Amino acid sequence: MAEHELTCIGCPLGCALRVETDDTGAVVRVTGNTCKRGEDYGRREVTCPTRTVTSTVRVAGGKEPVVPVRTRTDIPKDRIFACMEAVRQAHIAAPVSIGDVVLHNVCGTGVDVIASKAVPARE
Amino acid sequence: MRHDIVIIGGGPAGLAAAISAREAGVEDVLILEREQELGGILNQCIHNGFGLHTFQEELTGPEYAARYIEKAQALGIPAQLGATVIDLAREDGVLTVTCVSRQAGLQCIQAGAVVLCMGCRERPRGALNIPGCRPAGIFSAGTAQRLVNREGYLPGRKVVILGSGDIGLIMARRMTLEGAQVQCVAEIQPYSGGLKRNIVQCLDDYGIPLKLSHTVVDIRGKERVEGVTIAAVDDRMQPIPGTEEDIPCDTLLLSVGLIPENELSRQIGVEISPATNGPRVNESLETSIPGVFACGNVLHVHDLVDYVSEEAEQAGRNAARAVLGQSAETGREIPLSPTGAIRYTVPATLDPARMQETLTVRFRVKETVKSGQIRVLLDGKEVLRRNRPIMAPGEMEQAVLKKEWFTGTEQTLEVWAGPREGGNTNG
Numbered sequence: 001m002a003e004h005e006l007t008c009i010g011c012p013l014g015c016a017l018r019v020e021t022d023d024t025g026a027v028v029r030v031t032g033n034t035c036k037r038g039e040d041y042g043r044r045e046v047t048c049p050t051r052t053v054t055s056t057v058r059v060a061g062g063k064e065p066v067v068p069v070r071t072r073t074d075i076p077k078d079r080i081f082a083c084m085e086a087v088r089q090a091h092i093a094a095p096v097s098i099g100d101v102v103l104h105n106v107c108g109t110g111v112d113v114i115a116s117k118a119v120p121a122r123e
Numbered sequence: 124m125r126h127d128i129v130i131i132g133g134g135p136a137g138l139a140a141a142i143s144a145r146e147a148g149v150e151d152v153l154i155l156e157r158e159q160e161l162g163g164i165l166n167q168c169i170h171n172g173f174g175l176h177t178f179q180e181e182l183t184g185p186e187y188a189a190r191y192i193e194k195a196q197a198l199g200i201p202a203q204l205g206a207t208v209i210d211l212a213r214e215d216g217v218l219t220v221t222c223v224s225r226q227a228g229l230q231c232i233q234a235g236a237v238v239l240c241m242g243c244r245e246r247p248r249g250a251l252n253i254p255g256c257r258p259a260g261i262f263s264a265g266t267a268q269r270l271v272n273r274e275g276y277l278p279g280r281k282v283v284i285l286g287s288g289d290i291g292l293i294m295a296r297r298m299t300l301e302g303a304q305v306q307c308v309a310e311i312q313p314y315s316g317g318l319k320r321n322i323v324q325c326l327d328d329y330g331i332p333l334k335l336s337h338t339v340v341d342i343r344g345k346e347r348v349e350g351v352t353i354a355a356v357d358d359r360m361q362p363i364p365g366t367e368e369d370i371p372c373d374t375l376l377l378s379v380g381l382i383p384e385n386e387l388s389r390q391i392g393v394e395i396s397p398a399t400n401g402p403r404v405n406e407s408l409e410t411s412i413p414g415v416f417a418c419g420n421v422l423h424v425h426d427l428v429d430y431v432s433e434e435a436e437q438a439g440r441n442a443a444r445a446v447l448g449q450s451a452e453t454g455r456e457i458p459l460s461p462t463g464a465i466r467y468t469v470p471a472t473l474d475p476a477r478m479q480e481t482l483t484v485r486f487r488v489k490e491t492v493k494s495g496q497i498r499v500l501l502d503g504k505e506v507l508r509r510n511r512p513i514m515a516p517g518e519m520e521q522a523v524l525k526k527e528w529f530t531g532t533e534q535t536l537e538v539w540a541g542p543r544e545g546g547n548t549n550g
């Protein structure tokens with residue numbers, strides 16, 4: 001048995017949720033929520049929280065020194081720092097288009113890191 | 124030189140206004156943007172969370188901007204980059220926009236209509252009143268955002284953030300991900316003005332403490348910041364002696380709010396609303412100077428870019444109508460009175476003759492209202508009533524008015540928000 005306390009982000013009400021899990025980590029009960037969305041959020045946050053990671057990557061020969069990047073979809077929350085480490089090592093050559101893949105399958109998450117802005121080459 | 128519609132600023136507001144003006148039938152639209160690229164502040168907002176309303180997907184700032192830039196380019200709308208507008212004047216009914224750029228030097232452009240889309244800027248730190256010296260290492264959160272996200276430069280390693288607005292929260296996460304240690308976020312109010320989502324995903328996720336009812340009372344360091352002192356404040360925002368805490372840091376970020384950028388608007392004599400710090404506009408989003416329209420953050424500070432785009436489309440369409448001579452003769456202007464918990468409404472007046480089939484009125488409440496309700500009263504008679512589980516100062520609200528409600532004799536229009544029977548209000 002464990003209890004987790006979190007804040008629902010579903011709407012500005014920001015209900016204080018209490019999520020109870022059993023010994024296997026399965027969710028037994030969500031309380032404190034005002035609507036169903038809060039229950040869903042509580043379950044997901046406790047069992048498999050995920051986030052989109054956004055950062056920047058150095059560009060060689062570009063009009064700008066860095067290009068913003070993002071994970072194409074969410075990755076598990078506990079892989080954020082590993083993903084950031086890989087992003088920090090990465091670089092890409094200009095020109096860059098939106099959607100260009102910067103890193104394939106980052107940290108084995110099955111998710112690519114892609115460019116979120118175009119950077120033309122320096123004239 | 125003359126153009127039918129001149130748009131000042133090429134951020135999301137300027138882009139959407141230009142596109143809708145063109146789509147409403149005005150061929151000759153020109154965007155003037157002082158930066159070297161279009162997209163405005165979105166270019167440095169590399170986090171996701173943009174466009175959920177408009178595109179039903181979560182985009183980053185640059186991706187959201189790109190959708191509009193591509194559309195403007197596909198329509199062949201010209202934009203002058205590196206062009207700063209320095210003056211705006213109206214003489215004998217003619218609008219003149221004065222602008223400087225490296226390529227074209229000084230230009231005086233006559234315009235049939237002008238749409239103000241200059242966005243907003245951060246409150247300067249001088250206005251902050253923190254005693255102590257002024258060593259290096261103090262940045263506004265937006266400046267830090269530009270340094271990290273555009274220039275690839277981390278402005279510090281040990282950071283304290285003053286103010287819990289969204290930009291400060293976003294930067295707390297961003298700098299943590301880049302390897303900096305964010306010691307805490309201090310907020311003088313007893314609540315944060317930032318979105319819940321940002322508090323959870325930018326602070327809680329990384330164990331960054333949010334110290335409510337706290338402020339910075341001293342900054343230490345000669346050349347570079349070496350530390351700050353924070354203290355709890357009482358309910359009159361005065362520091363409470365004995366609660367001081369020294370926090371070592373090399374960087375202090377200030378995230379203390381945004382103000383619409385209205386130097387130009389003031390120059391031309393546009394009436395400014397004290398509640399929004401933006402122009403006072405009518406139902407067409409036209410300012411007190413005929414032919415000058417406003418939308419986006421220059422009009423009132425928005426938290427969601429989707430609403431900026433929506434509002435700007437409306438402004439662009441109305442500017443086009445004015446240029447094409449399609450605006451109805453003005454009848455009477457009915458003032459919109461914000462009452463109850465409402466701080467302001469945009470627009471501030473409404474002319475039923477000029478109003479389209481529906482009109483979106485945007486507003487903010489001055490305090491949090493739980494189990495709330497929005498009511499619209501026309502000559503004291505209720506024409507709209509809508510329940511809202513919660514309304515907070517940080518989130519813009521809206522009410523949609525219908526032309527069919529007006530017969531032409533109405534004198535007063537009241538927009539009210541407050542607790543439902545049995546609901547409550549708190550600070």
Ligand SMILES: Cc1cc2nc3c(=O)[nH]c(=O)nc-3n(C[C@H](O)[C@H](O)[C@H](O)COP(=O)(O)OP(=O)(O)OC[C@H]3O[C@@H](n4cnc5c(N)ncnc54)[C@H](O)[C@@H]3O)c2cc1C
Pocket residue numbers: 131132133134135136137155156157158162163164165168171172173174206207208209240241242243265268289290293384387418419420421425426427428429431
């Ligand atoms: C840090 C930050 C984070 C945000 N996060 C989110 C979010 O997560 N989700 C969301 O939906 N919204 C978010 N927003 C809000 C949204 O980005 C803004 O509301 C929106 O960008 C405002 O658009 P705008 O066109 O009015 O202003 P801006 O984007 O500021 O554009 C104004 C443009 O006008 C130009 N300009 C100004 N003066 C002149 C002049 N004199 N001559 C020529 N050009 C001029 C400027 O260079 C600029 O390009 C955020 C905003 C900020 C600042």
Ligand code: SF4
Pocket residue numbers: 008009010011012013014015032033034035036037038039
């Ligand atoms: S539980 Fe429902 S009401 Fe409460 S914060 Fe979440 S979405 Fe909002």
